[in-house]
Amino acid sequence: MAAEARVLSGRYRVDEPIGHGGMASVFRGYDLTLGRPVAIKILDAELSRDNAFRTRFRLEAQAASRMSSPAIVRVYDAGEDTEVDDRGTAHPIPYIVMELVHGRLLKDIIAAGPVPLSDAVRYVDGILEALEYSHRAGVVHRDIKPGNVMVTGSGQVKVMDFGIARAVSDSSSTVAETTTILGTAAYFSPEQAKGDVVDARTDIYSAGIVLYELLTGRQPFRGDTPVAVAYQHVSEAPVPPSELVDTVPRALDAVVLQALAKDAFQRFPDAAAFREALDAAVGGKDPSRREVDTLAHALYGPDPRQAAETARALRQLSTDPTMKRTQAGPPAAWIWAGVAVLAVLLISVLVWVLTIHPTSIMPSDSRIVPTVAGMTYADASQALEDKDLVAKRVDTPSETVDDGEVIRTDPAAGISVDKESEVSVYVSTGPEMTTVPTLVGLSRAQAEQALSEAGLELGQVRREDEPDTEADIVVTATPDADEKVSKGSSVDLVIATGTVTVVDFTQQGYTLDAAQDALKELKLTVKVQDDPSCPANDPRAVKSQSAGPGEVPIHSEVVLVSCSGGADSGDDSGGGDTDSGGDTDSGGDTGDQ
Known part of the structure; x- marks a missing residue:
């Protein structure tokens, strides 16, 4: 059992x-x-x-x-x-x-063998689509990896476990402890590995790791322990994918290298920019191997002051496929001129570093949008004001967020913006309301159409006998017509079966009169036939019926047969009209005449 x-x-x-x-x-x-x-x-x-x-x-x-x-x-x-x-x-x-999703985990697809380039790009594009939406909603995933991505039978990519990684990491004290819970450090960003504050660009890095693995069949950093892998994320440069798999376009090397930048400010600023670069790389011209090597050296070189120049060069390399060198190397005179210029620049930078105030190294006009989801607008506005940002209220209905609470911001939480930038704060007005339409008297199909147009869902449907209503016509609806309800609410219907239930009048002890009354209450047409072949009862009973027991179409005709013979059912003269033959007084008068 x-x-x-x-x-x-x-x-x-x-x-x-x-x-x-x-x-x-x-x-x-x-x-x-x-x-x-x-x-x-x-x-x-x-x-x-x-x-x-x-x-x-x-x-x-x-x-x-x-x-x-x-x-x-x-x-x-x-x-x-x-x-x-x-x-x-x-x-x-x-x-x-x-949601129950039917499909395969992306990690199982990768484990099954090489992934075609077109599929690899499509899978990552689906991940970035999810991140683009979640980052606008102020939610950073923190654990993007193939084990958290499903691919349905139709090829739709679905990312799961949003927010769970934050619950885990906020409850864990060390990298080793967190990676034990999450399963692997292979997809960690450098800031996660160091225990620093994370934002949306952490997900960009992890998506870059997934792209790397789809292109090459392996992760860029591997080690015996999570700590060893975390160290590589922080300090080592990845091998460009095209050096591992020669069929990978070098244009994708540029995309992967930018996504995996150690400095979050050198990565793509958001998922939309990552998607655009990925799309452009697939159809663009491949840069030369020397250009990719130069880019990798600049991106992962030891001098952090090269970050801004590297980011500029990377954007140019990934978006301008026409770049090409016209000579093998610069003339000797140019080399010495370059050395002189470089010396002047180094001296200038040294003087600048020694004379500026320490706090002025970081840009003073940049602000990170704080997380205000779940706050009241007043609290959210104050939190933004504290960051030198300007709040702009946008009221919008929400089925899941209580009236008056902040749903999200645009730009999303964790995004870097200029000082005094305007931030749209989306505040819930509660569920959007609608009016229940008049459904009684409509067919089921018409009722479903009316509910759809009103933004309502069809709830439970119960079928019920209704003597005067045709089949599939709505008898009652709950809530009632003209009632105000939340959009998306369910409306229950009672629909007529188009039949009524007739009992067995021959077995239930019904008299002929009672049977007729019962059928008339069901709005059925009743016809009585006398059967002179059997003796009449007092009161008369039903011998047989033409319909039932069971379901009978509404407004049907039901014939009830009742015995009408005399005491001697074999006397033909006694088998006439019971009323006339039984009137002895009337028969006597006739004889006297």
């Missing part, structure tokens, strides 16, 4: 396991309330014991649930159930309810 399925919070049935990671197990499940299949991620017991982690985990899951993009696996719900062990002690079980 199969064990009874586990149900979380009285709503989510947990079925068979479909995956397991470093911090959770994933199960196929079913939402008993909404009647839909889901995926349920249940956190491991060790993480569940940490109260701070559970709080952070719930908040991050709530933030992720506010995102709705085709490139992101939807988070429907996050909750906490309890489990009682053999000693009677209750333990919390945090879980996430997600």
Whole structure:
């Protein structure tokens, strides 16, 4: 006998396991309330014991649930159930309810063998599409890797586990501890490896690692321990992909090298810029190997002051396919002139460094947009004002964010902007309201169309006998017509079956009169036939019926047959009209005449 399925919070049935990671197990499940299949991620017991982690985990899951993009696996719900062990002690079980996606993990696709160049670019473009959306919503993923990317049967890329990495990293004290939980340091950014503050450019770096792996079949940095890999992220330069796989266009080397820059300011500023460069590289002319080598040296060289010049050269290299050298090297005179100019520049820089105030090294007109999601507009405006930024309120409806709370900002949190820049603050006005249309009297198809036009969903549909209503016509709707409800709400319908239920009048002890009354209440046409072949009862009963028992079309005709013969059913003269033959007084008068 199969064990009874586990149900979380009285709503989510947990079925068979479909995956397991470093911090959770994933199960196929079913939402008993909404009647839909889901995926349920249940956190491991060790993480569940940490109260701070559970709080952070719930908040991050709530933030992720506010995102709705085709490139992101939807988070429907996050909750906490309890489990009682053999000693009677209750333990919390945090879980996430997600969209159930049918497809393959990107890590399994990579493990299966070389990935065609067109597919590699398409997969990364899908990842960047998800990041472009999430960064606008103020959510940094922090754990972009092939194990967190699904590819559906139709080729759609879907990124999952938004916000969960932040809950983990905020509850971990060291790189080694964090990487143990997340599974691998191969996709860490240098700032994550060093424990520095991260922003959207961290996801750009990790997406660059994924692109590198798709192009070459291996990660750029590998080591025996997570700490060893983290050290390489911080200090070592990657080998350009085309040096490992000669079929990789060198134009993609430039894209990968910029995405993997150690200095976050040298990377692509956002996912949209990464996508544009990736698209241009696929169709553009390849730079020479010398140009790529020069670029790599500049990008990963020891002098940090070359960052701005390197970024400029990189942008030019990746967007201008017409660049070419006209000679093997500069004339000797130019070399000495260059040395002289370089000496002057070095002396000038030295004087500048010795004379400036230490705090003026960093640009004073640059600000990082703070995270204000979940605040009131007043608090968000103050937080932006504290950063010398100007808030601009934009009211917008939201199904998931409470009225008056900030949904996101544009530019997104973590993005660097100029001082006094205007930041749009999107504030929830609560769910968008709509009016329930008049549905009673419409066919089911017409009702569904009316609900769709009103921005409502069809809820439960119950079929019910209604004597005066044709099949598939709406009898009642809940909520009622003209009622104000949230857009996206469900409306339940009761629809006529087009039939009524007729009982067996011959077996239920019905008299002929009672049977006729019952059929008339069902709005059926009743016809009575007398059967003189059997003796009449007192009161008369139903011998047979032409329809039923069971479902009968509305407004049908039902013929009831009742015995009308005399006591001697074999006397033909007694088989006439019961009323006339039974009137003895009338018969006597006739005889006297």
